[in-house]
Amino acid sequence: MNRRTFLSMSLASPVAASLLKKDIRLSNSVITPSLLASVEDESYWNAIRDHFPITKTLIYMNNGTMGPSPREVTARVASRIEHVDSTGDYGGDYEGLKKAIAQVIGAASGEEIAFTHNVSEAISVVASGVDLKSGDEVIITDQEHAGNAVPWLARAKRDGVVIKVLTLAPDDATVMERLNALLTSRTRVIAVPHVTCTTGQVLPIKEITKLAHSKNIWVMADGAHPPGMMVVNVKDLGVDAYASCGHKWLCGPKGLGFLYITKEFSDRVIPTWCGAESDKHWDYDGKVEFLDTASRYDFGTQNFALYDGLHAAIDWMSEIGFEKIDARVKYLTTYLRSQLKEHAGKHFHFLTPDTSISGVTTIKLEKMDYQHFANTLLAKHKVRTRVVAESQLFANRISAHIYTSPADIDIFVAGAVDVLESKG
Ligand SMILES: Cc1ncc(COP(=O)(O)O)c(C=O)c1O
Numbered sequence: 119m120n121r122r123t124f125l126s127m128s129l130a131s132p133v134a135a136s137l138l139k140k141d142i143r144l145s146n147s148v149i150t151p152s153l154l155a156s157v158e159d160e161s162y163w164n165a166i167r168d169h170f171p172i173t174k175t176l177i178y179m180n181n182g183t184m185g186p187s188p189r190e191v192t193a194r195v196a197s198r199i200e201h202v203d204s205t206g207d208y209g210g211d212y213e214g215l216k217k218a219i220a221q222v223i224g225a226a227s228g229e230e231i232a233f234t235h236n237v238s239e240a241i242s243v244v245a246s247g248v249d250l251k252s253g254d255e256v257i258i259t260d261q262e263h264a265g266n267a268v269p270w271l272a273r274a275k276r277d278g279v280v281i282k283v284l285t286l287a288p289d290d291a292t293v294m295e296r297l298n299a300l301l302t303s304r305t306r307v308i309a310v311p312h313v314t315c316t317t318g319q320v321l322p323i324k325e326i327t328k329l330a331h332s333k334n335i336w337v338m339a340d341g342a343h344p345p346g347m348m349v350v351n352v353k354d355l356g357v358d359a360y361a362s363c364g365h366k367w368l369c370g371p372k373g374l375g376f377l378y379i380t381k382e383f384s385d386r387v388i389p390t391w392c393g394a395e396s397d398k399h400w401d402y403d404g405k406v407e408f409l410d411t412a413s414r415y416d417f418g419t420q421n422f423a424l425y426d427g428l429h430a431a432i433d434w435m436s437e438i439g440f441e442k443i444d445a446r447v448k449y450l451t452t453y454l455r456s457q458l459k460e461h462a463g464k465h466f467h468f469l470t471p472d473t474s475i476s477g478v479t480t481i482k483l484e485k486m487d488y489q490h491f492a493n494t495l496l497a498k499h500k501v502r503t504r505v506v507a508e509s510q511l512f513a514n515r516i517s518a519h520i521y522t523s524p525a526d527i528d529i530f531v532a533g534a535v536d537v538l539e540s541k542g
Contacts, residue, residue, distance in 0.1 A: 157445045163523065166438065170369075170521040177501040177526045182315065182343060182478050182517040185369040187431060194430035195371050198423035210422030211429070216376075218432045222368070222440065223341075223360065224351030225378050232377045232415035233425075237342040238265035240361030240377035241309070243415045244338050245269035246390040252278030254306045257297070259284045261509050263315040266340040266361075270309060284310065288471035290322040297326065307336045312350075312360075313343040316508050317470045318478025318515070320348075327356035336383060342366060346435060347477045347519070348444045358383035364428040367477065367519065368435065371427035379412050393417035443520055447477040450518035450527065455479055457531045465538040469513055480506055482513045483538070491537055499533030 156162060169188035172178050178186060202208055216228030225231060234240040246269065250256070256270050260283050274281050282300050287293055297308070308330050313320050327337045338359040344350045346367030352360045360378040364370030379387065389396055389408055396417040400406040408414040435443060452475060455468070462468060466481040483491055488505050492514055495501045506513040518527065 153442055153445055156442055157449045160523070163446065163520065167521045167523060169434075173521050175500075176496075177499075177522075177529055179516045179518060179522065179526075179530060180502050180504045181367060181519040182318070182515060183366070183504055184372065185346070185366045185519065186521070187369050187371060187427070188434060190434050191370060191427045191431045195423045195427035198426040202422065208422070210420075210425045212420070212422070212425055215425050215429045215432075218429055219376055220378075222350070222432055222436075223345055223362070223378060224353050226353070229411035229413075230378050230380060232379065232412035233420065234361075234363075234375040234377055234416070235373055236265075236365070236375040237263075237340065237361050237363045238269065238375075240363075240375050241266050241338070241340060242269040243377055243390065244307075244359050244361070244379070244387055245273050245309070247387040248307060248336070249386045249388070250277060250279050250306055253280060253304055255280045255282055255302060255304045256307045256309060257282045257284050257300055257305060259286050259310050259314070259321075261286050261314040261316045261319070262311065263340070263342065263508065265342070266309060266311060280304070286314070286319065286321075288319070289473070290325065293322060294325055294329065298329065301329075301333060301335070305333070305335050307338060309338045309340065311340040311342070312355075313341075313347070313476045313478065315342065316506050316511055316513075316515075317474075317480040318343075318476040318517070319471055319474045320476050323355045323357060331356065336386070341378075343476065343478070346440075346443065347447055349440055352378050359387075364424075364431060368428065368431050369519075370431035371424045373421070374424040374428050377412065377415060379415075381410065384412060384414065389414050391415075391417070438520070446520055447518065448475050450522055450524070451475050451477055451479060453524055454516065454518055454527045454530075457527060458534075461531070461535055461538075465535075466514075469511065477519060478515060478517045480511070480513050480515045482511065486538060488512045488514050491534075494537045494540075495530075495533055498537065499529065501530045501533050503530075 167173050170186055172186040213228055216231040219231050220228050256279055258267060258270055258281060270281055273279050284297055284300055308326060310321055312323055323339050330337045336358045339357045341360045341362040343366060345362050346369065358380050363375035365372040394417055396408055396414045398407045398409055466483045469480040469482050492503050492505045495503060504515045506515050
């Protein structure tokens with residue numbers, strides 16, 4: 119299908135409408151006719167794209183690793199640094215930012231949010247602090263980023279906790295069946311990605327949580343990807359904790375993550391790293407009382423410029439609207455896959471299940487080395503993608519965000535075919 123054909127599938131087209139409706143329902147977004155129409159409005163998205171300096175230098179399709187920021191974000195970071203260093207006025211609106219994050223992910227309030235430096239640290243807060251004894255079991259998947267494997271393995275090493283590995287399948291029913299079969303009377307925590315870093319598969323977190331809670335098991339989702347990519351509602355998912363960051367799909371400054379944790383769960387997760395502002399009270403008789411809120415996990419001197427930057431990113435994206443962003447990302451992913459499908463079989467096959475539409479798509483090359491493909495695509499066509507060595511997939515991951523245009527996708531697909539068909 120060429121781009122014109124795809125793009126001309128308007129709201130009036132039952133194919134496009136049902137395609138988008140089906141996809142959008144995956145994230146529980148509310149779909150309205152005006153939302154559908156704006157998803158295809160290229161002049162609107164071109165104006166959005168202009169806010170991102172990276173679009174002037176290359177075709178960036180590795181948002182899954184690092185989300186470039188629009189100018190508004192970097193300007194706010196720079197202005198806070200300038201302010202602190204020219205006035206000595208140290209501090210920032212961290213409560214306001216926690217409230218904004220809570221709104222983005224559907225938490226009840228900022229009191230359920232702790233700041234961290236990245237996703238791995240948010241996971242480490244839970245993995246190192248949760249009340250576990252030797253022989254207790256934690257389930258992770260066979261498609262983890264190191265960030266959700268290493269902290270649990272460290273805990274296993276320290277305290278004799280047993281790590282069990284859930285082998286994922288492309289469909290939710292098999293995933294649930296396999297998970298059920300792994301549960302024992304010693305299972306305490308299920309720690310799995312909401313969207314896998316390897317293939318972008320969206321896991322059935324709501325079903326997982328329902329099953330886990332019926333057996334008094336805690337659920338922590340590694341939510342590195344979804345915020346800013348798809349509509350997230352942690353209350354609807356029912357998770358006890360959700361680890362994420364501002365530096366991927368929220369397009370915030372790099373080096374600021376966050377942890378959502380319910381009050382009930384935080385009563386069972388003792389702060390491992392703590393300090394000034396973790397506590398309500400401490401004394402020299404050996405007493406320390408932690409805050410009742412998630413702020414017990416963040417402490418000490420922080421870089422408030424990053425806080426301001428993430429707040430700016432959330433404000434900026436909120437103005438576009440998270441439902442609209444969710445719909446646009448799915449639209450671009452659907453277009454990307456439709457274009458790639460025309461070349462699948464001969465050169466590569468899809469690792470991402472067809473039914474999982476996030477902003478991420480992973481392909482496995484049939485003959486060419488995955489690293490050579492990524493390097494050549496970048497050198498020859500200025501398209502940046504990511505290699506996936508995790509889980510020994512040796513595959514290639516492509517992501518599309520709000521600054522990606524359908525024309526970028528065309529250049530990527532043509533470049534990919536050129537690289538795959540060249541002898542070099
Ligand atoms: C699914 C997943 N989890 C965790 C991480 C680690 O994130 P961070 O570098 O913010 O710790 C990543 C990073 O790409 C990821 O994709």
